Amino acid sequence: MTATGLRVAIAEDSAILRDGLVQLLVDRGFTITGAVGDPAALRSSVAQHAPDVAVIDIRMPPTFTDEGLRLALELRDRHHGLGILLFSQYVETRYAADLLADDAAGIGYLLKDRVADVSDFVDALERVAVGGTALDPEVVMQLMGATRRSDSLTVLTAREREVLSLMAEGRSNAAIASALVISEGAVEKHVANIFAKLDLPVSQNDHRRVLAVLRFLES
Amino acid sequence: MTADQVEGNGVRVRLGGREMSLAISDEQAVRLRALVDRVAREPFTKRVWAELAYFVVGGALTAVGLAFVAWTMVAGIVLAITFVGLAVLVLSLRSARGLGGLFRRMARSWLGEPVADPEPFASRPGFLGWLQSGLRDRVAWRSVAYLPLRAAWTFLGVFVALSLWWDAFACLLHPITNHDGSGLGVWGLPAAIFGGDHLNQPFGLVHGLAVFLLGVVFFFAAPWVTRGFVNVDRLLVRSLLGPDPVQVRVRQLEQTRTRTVDASAATLRRIERDLHDGTQAQLVALAMRLGMAKEKLEDPEHVDVEQVRALVDEAHRGAKEAIAELRDIARGIHPPALDVGLEGALATLAARSAVPTDLSISLDTRPTPAIEAIAYFCVAELLANVAQHAQASRASVSCSQQGTWLRLVVRDDGIGGAEPTMVGSSSSGLAGLTDRVKGVDGRLHLVSPVGGPTVVTVDLPLSA
Numbered sequence: 001m002t003a004t005g006l007r008v009a010i011a012e013d014s015a016i017l018r019d020g021l022v023q024l025l026v027d028r029g030f031t032i033t034g035a036v037g038d039p040a041a042l043r044s045s046v047a048q049h050a051p052d053v054a055v056i057d058i059r060m061p062p063t064f065t066d067e068g069l070r071l072a073l074e075l076r077d078r079h080h081g082l083g084i085l086l087f088s089q090y091v092e093t094r095y096a097a098d099l100l101a102d103d104a105a106g107i108g109y110l111l112k113d114r115v116a117d118v119s120d121f122v123d124a125l126e127r128v129a130v131g132g133t134a135l136d137p138e139v140v141m142q143l144m145g146a147t148r149r150s151d152s153l154t155v156l157t158a159r160e161r162e163v164l165s166l167m168a169e170g171r172s173n174a175a176i177a178s179a180l181v182i183s184e185g186a187v188e189k190h191v192a193n194i195f196a197k198l199d200l201p202v203s204q205n206d207h208r209r210v211l212a213v214l215r216f217l218e219s
Numbered sequence: 220m221t222a223d224q225v226e227g228n229g230v231r232v233r234l235g236g237r238e239m240s241l242a243i244s245d246e247q248a249v250r251l252r253a254l255v256d257r258v259a260r261e262p263f264t265k266r267v268w269a270e271l272a273y274f275v276v277g278g279a280l281t282a283v284g285l286a287f288v289a290w291t292m293v294a295g296i297v298l299a300i301t302f303v304g305l306a307v308l309v310l311s312l313r314s315a316r317g318l319g320g321l322f323r324r325m326a327r328s329w330l331g332e333p334v335a336d337p338e339p340f341a342s343r344p345g346f347l348g349w350l351q352s353g354l355r356d357r358v359a360w361r362s363v364a365y366l367p368l369r370a371a372w373t374f375l376g377v378f379v380a381l382s383l384w385w386d387a388f389a390c391l392l393h394p395i396t397n398h399d400g401s402g403l404g405v406w407g408l409p410a411a412i413f414g415g416d417h418l419n420q421p422f423g424l425v426h427g428l429a430v431f432l433l434g435v436v437f438f439f440a441a442p443w444v445t446r447g448f449v450n451v452d453r454l455l456v457r458s459l460l461g462p463d464p465v466q467v468r469v470r471q472l473e474q475t476r477t478r479t480v481d482a483s484a485a486t487l488r489r490i491e492r493d494l495h496d497g498t499q500a501q502l503v504a505l506a507m508r509l510g511m512a513k514e515k516l517e518d519p520e521h522v523d524v525e526q527v528r529a530l531v532d533e534a535h536r537g538a539k540e541a542i543a544e545l546r547d548i549a550r551g552i553h554p555p556a557l558d559v560g561l562e563g564a565l566a567t568l569a570a571r572s573a574v575p576t577d578l579s580i581s582l583d584t585r586p587t588p589a590i591e592a593i594a595y596f597c598v599a600e601l602l603a604n605v606a607q608h609a610q611a612s613r614a615s616v617s618c619s620q621q622g623t624w625l626r627l628v629v630r631d632d633g634i635g636g637a638e639p640t641m642v643g644s645s646s647s648g649l650a651g652l653t654d655r656v657k658g659v660d661g662r663l664h665l666v667s668p669v670g671g672p673t674v675v676t677v678d679l680p681l682s683a
Contacts, residue, residue: 113506115506118507118510118513
């Protein structure tokens, strides 16, 4: 299908899933620089092949807890410009907070289930590879549900809340427009309203916008 | 009476006109010699003097302690109409507890009596709380009970045991101390039995020798009499100064409960891991393949039928594998075979085992479901171990009832050398089984010499 030519490294300890991911990404025109089952192997693979983006499972050997998360933080510090898509069976809001602590550029955090919708998944991966953000709708929902700012959220209209969620996921205005089947101009108007109502600093940059929204929800 | 023949250890004796033999066997002779040896050495052992010191020093302390506790208690009760009286009473109880601790430590270090410490005193907050906890302190009240009992027993011991030591030395030393006929100064029960006045007579040679011999007898008897008294005191220390049996049982139950809770948490974690690593990954891959196939079908003009067929084929296989995995996991949580009873469930296990397995079951009473489940998992795990590690050609499982207990014996003719820590996989291994079995007060026993055979015996109560 589309040949993006992006180079991807994969760390996933389940062989079934790893093989499936390779098959899917190759089918979509990605180049796989390495498909490995543990953190150490990914570390050397990334150092050797310098991929555009790494897909990392959170639970990996040896302890099957948060190896992937720690590896992601380490790789982000060491390889600037490397996109990182964390991939997990569950989403933990705390993990998202750790990941997005100071920057949301080139960071993704998705439920594994999302691969079932192949185009959405590939879209998210491409976004992360070029320095964007992809946050799972589940994480955004948890953040919106847990926020102590729910009072402020009530000033938003239903449509504006939808736009806010999609913004938090890291989508661009164009993507939001097509997801909600409205014009880009309408999206821009909603975004401006949201920023004004919540008293947020306006930003043109997508991932700065994500950070601003997340800070708001977390505070 | 004449002893006319000595043969080996036998003595033939003619008494009047009748002849009788006092034959003793070799074994009896050995025992007799050991006994004589023991009695001869006993007064010179460290243990005897430690016991004597314990008796004397502990006795004196008991008298002082009893006097103090009794006085303060009386004072406390007299003043009990005011808070001051109650406070005095509690202070008295607290000191009784302290004295109990002192006697316990003495018994431990001087007698080597392994008595554990009771629960420490735990006061509720506030002065009233302190009063209430102090008055209800079972450990303290038991220490109070100990004091008069020991005092009475010591009082008796002074006349029976301590006097024996005194009299022994008096008799042994009388050639020196009594040469002027001033008397021996014997007293107490031994003196009363052997006529103290008589012993104090001015002596001739025969009388003097008799007194000396009596001293020898006293000297060798004294350690045993003292020990008798000390042993009764040990009993008092154990039952009154040791941990409250009720609290000991409570603590024991708390420990088993902790182990059981830990074991079930480990089981839940294992199930979560099985689901996460196996079934969930399987289903994600399946959904992904179907997603790919769906997208490929979206453009009807350019459908690569072979590609789509391959994807659907893989998805189909994945779905079947996921179903099989789910079935295995569900069986690990509760084996459906158990619904019809242990007998059928074990028969299924034996039939499924990779190593040919004989099964014999004789149960009159059906165990409770929890016990049946534990028995089932024990047999399942042990047979899996046989298949994995033992290199056995045959195995056998027997399940029998012994009173109110269920006994499982799993045996194989393999290479042996199994160790509790090494066998099995993580939480479901032998260590995990042991915890599960202990959780219902059962026992697991492993015999596995290198070269085999391996026999594992599990005893479980029929109901838990």
